[in-house]
Amino acid sequence: MNVKAQVGRLRQRLLSSVYRRPAALGSRGPIVSFTFDDFPRTALTIGGAILKDHSVRGTYYAAMGLMNVSNHQGDHFRREDLEALLRDGHELGSHTFSHISCRSVSTTSFREEVAKGRRAVEELTGRSDVGNFAFPFGEVTLQAKKAVGLDVASSRGIWSGVNGPDIDLNLLRANSLYGGDDRRVEVQELILENERRKGWLIFYSHDVRPNPSRFGCTPELLKFAVSFASRQNSRILTMADVVGLVVPVDKLVFRGQDRDQEAEMASGRRHSACQEPR
């Protein structure tokens, strides 16, 4: 292993071991979640339709600054896509507003970007952001992990592996679902490993189309992953579903709310700015 890879591995180990927000998966696995970042329209129009055909739902980590933007991943979501996404029961997560890396700005600026992204979700949809967040580019720093962890219900990175039995809600592991049929065996092995470990396997992708970008996958690969996971008796759940399972509502602390609001929310529904007591 070269020096750069060794440093990367040490960095990953350090970041995985500090500022954790642990939660126990218990016997709830095996669970598989399908997530899409940024997000290109095809993740919903094609990817969302595949999930719906299997009667399951996904999580879309949208960077609102990418709305109406076209790039190598194709056209990104439009406003009407957000409505369609929620109508179909998918989850809308956040991904900063401008899709910036926490390594490119100060921690204060990054935290503001996360808040701006979440506000934009609320303004555009009229619904509270449920508080599930993914780090753009999967880049994480110690300070960003700590700071964002104070504000959101969960943060997802892009380091591969299975979550569980103890999970870190401040830096969830996720595995790329990129490419086409040549990735089937790898996807199959991950799903089987997750089943053996009764863990929580999170996939992430971007565009879903016959000729995807190198950050996307073909409809066939997604179909294969969803149907294989279903056949293996894995539960396919959104990020919000799983966070809701591992963090009991009565253990949530709501920030910036008065006591009456806290009691009302704890008794009935989840809120955006929630987190476990430390």
Ligand SMILES: [Zn+2]
């Ligand atoms: Zn992204």
